[in-house]
Amino acid sequence: MNESNREDKLREETKNWTEKLFHPGLEILQREGEEKGLKKAICRLYEQQTSQWPQLKLAVENAAKTEIRNIRVAGRRVKFQYNPARLANVTASTTREEIAKRPCPLCPHNLHQPQKALPFSEHWFVVCNPLPILREHMVLIHRQHRPQTARGILKDMLCFTELTGLATFYNGPQSGASIPDHLHIQATHPGQVPLVRQLPPASESCSEILFQQELPQRIFLYGKTYSHAEKLFKETIAAVNRQGGKEESDEPEFNLAVFKRGVGEVPVVVVHPRHRHRPSCFYLKGERRCIVSPGAADMSGLVILPRREDFVRLDGRKMRSIYEEICLPENRFTTLSEKLEERLNR
Ligand SMILES: [Zn+2]
Numbered sequence: 001m002n003e004s005n006r007e008d009k010l011r012e013e014t015k016n017w018t019e020k021l022f023h024p025g026l027e028i029l030q031r032e033g034e035e036k037g038l039k040k041a042i043c044r045l046y047e048q049q050t051s052q053w054p055q056l057k058l059a060v061e062n063a064a065k066t067e068i069r070n071i072r073v074a075g076r077r078v079k080f081q082y083n084p085a086r087l088a089n090v091t092a093s094t095t096r097e098e099i100a101k102r103p104c105p106l107c108p109h110n111l112h113q114p115q116k117a118l119p120f121s122e123h124w125f126v127v128c129n130p131l132p133i134l135r136e137h138m139v140l141i142h143r144q145h146r147p148q149t150a151r152g153i154l155k156d157m158l159c160f161t162e163l164t165g166l167a168t169f170y171n172g173p174q175s176g177a178s179i180p181d182h183l184h185i186q187a188t189h190p191g192q193v194p195l196v197r198q199l200p201p202a203s204e205s206c207s208e209i210l211f212q213q214e215l216p217q218r219i220f221l222y223g224k225t226y227s228h229a230e231k232l233f234k235e236t237i238a239a240v241n242r243q244g245g246k247e248e249s250d251e252p253e254f255n256l257a258v259f260k261r262g263v264g265e266v267p268v269v270v271v272h273p274r275h276r277h278r279p280s281c282f283y284l285k286g287e288r289r290c291i292v293s294p295g296a297a298d299m300s301g302l303v304i305l306p307r308r309e310d311f312v313r314l315d316g317r318k319m320r321s322i323y324e325e326i327c328l329p330e331n332r333f334t335t336l337s338e339k340l341e342e343r344l345n346r
Helices: 003-018 023-052 054-064 084-090 096-101 154-164 226-243 308-313 316-326 330-345
Strands: 067-073 076-082 118-120 124-128 138-142 167-171 184-188 209-212 218-221 254-259 268-273 302-305
Touching: 023 054, 023 118, 023 124, 023 154, 054 084, 067 316, 076 308, 154 167, 154 184, 154 226, 154 254, 154 268, 209 330, 218 226, 226 268, 226 330
Parallel strands: 076 302
Antiparallel strands: 067 076, 118 124, 124 138, 138 184, 167 184, 167 254, 209 218, 218 268, 254 268
């Protein structure tokens, strides 16, 4: 693409987003700046959208009424959420052919007519998720239509979580993202996500990386600064790739979650390395089928089940075997943690 085409494309993208801007929130950002005003501007957007957009209002009410079952897997709490509205997302086909056939749901001209957006940093627009699973469920959409990749996004996730208190979640293109052709990050109120109460405290010796072998396996990164957290993340991804026999710069299968810590502390980053996109029961027929397609929320202990029969039938033992299939084999996770610790302590 030559320079003038590139400029035209950028102008066109910006114009499309301009039509979606939420002006009362924008005024807050302009008056108070992003650092002070972002949380307030997002709250204002959420209030406006949930009162003025009937379809979202209903979806939020339905999400608040969803049935929940609490179970235990490997001694930790996991919540099942029965959420029929998520069926299309959970079963979305993410093959290149299917993606090419449909209009991109995250490009501004395809957003819902009443849907409004707020800018965040230089790359993102924030909108309300039209099919929420939790309170204050937002989506950060990259301003350009470009494929889902974690490269370069962690700093913005850390910053958004620190400023708003909302947890941010990233699903890899082969690990739960239902729209892998347009880069996006999910953000929600963290209160209902079991993982938020299972975060190990960084020890007094200021551990920068902690491993949890129990299913679903987790790697916790405690950066002292944003760039320190980014370095730890990069090392982790490179180690997962080396271990899987891939190029260090490739994107392995994984999910990512970022949770706020105390004031002035860099949010904690949680990496869930993955072995598979979907468990084998997803593909079975008849009674043995279970429609579950784990993404970052499911790996964080909130398992979304769009069919009642699965919600009623699934138990801790079966959920453990689902995690077992989609997480790394135990010996691979052990080797990964040893190699990574060795490398970071070198
Ligand atoms: Zn798009």
